[in-house]
Amino acid sequence: YAVRYLGWTDGQASLVLTLLPVSLILFALPAGIISEKIGRRKAIKIGLFIIIGVSFTIYFFQQMIVVAILLAIGGAAWGMVNINSITVIWQLAPEGKVGSYTGVYYTFSQLAAILSPVVMGFIVDLIGILRNAPNDPANYAVLFPYVLIWMVIALSFMSLVRRGEVVLERETLQEYQNKFGSDD
Secondary structure, eight states: OTTTTTTOOOOOOHHHHHHHHHHHHHHHHHHHHHHHOOOOOHHHHHHHHHHHHHHHHHHOOOOHHHHHHHHHHHHHHHHHHHHHHHHHHHHSOOOOOOHHHHHHHHHHHHHHHHHHHHHHHHHHHHHHHHTTOOTTTTGGGGGHHHHHHHHHHHHHHHHHHOOOOOOOOOOHHHHHHHHHOTTT
């Protein structure tokens, strides 16, 4: 996308794209803290809303600094989603099924990571065929609308989740407060 559509060098594209995972890593701890304050499901939804906004906005910009800032924001937002998703899964799992639920979560997560680039490549190729311009860099313009569609689908599914917050029983909470102090 950055090389073919935006006309950047490979080095520029790699450098700017690195901002997304770096911002996710830097925002991991704040994402966890925020989710403790507002709830994991709400944090995930906010992250998805931000990614939707970034995916929509980035489509209209080609300036490297703007794209870099948007990708950094998107990475932090992905941290809100990614950091909290597995804990919601754990809370949804019936007793004795946490391992199975974790396996299903990671199976589908990795399957999406493997298949989505293939599907995106197919779409780019198909657009090139339909436009009778298979090597036209404009075919890559569909990337962020593609991301936007999947994030809207994710938000739709997430809006159906009604449980998944960490709920401590009164005795467990009292035990933790006695052990660690009431300020924690």
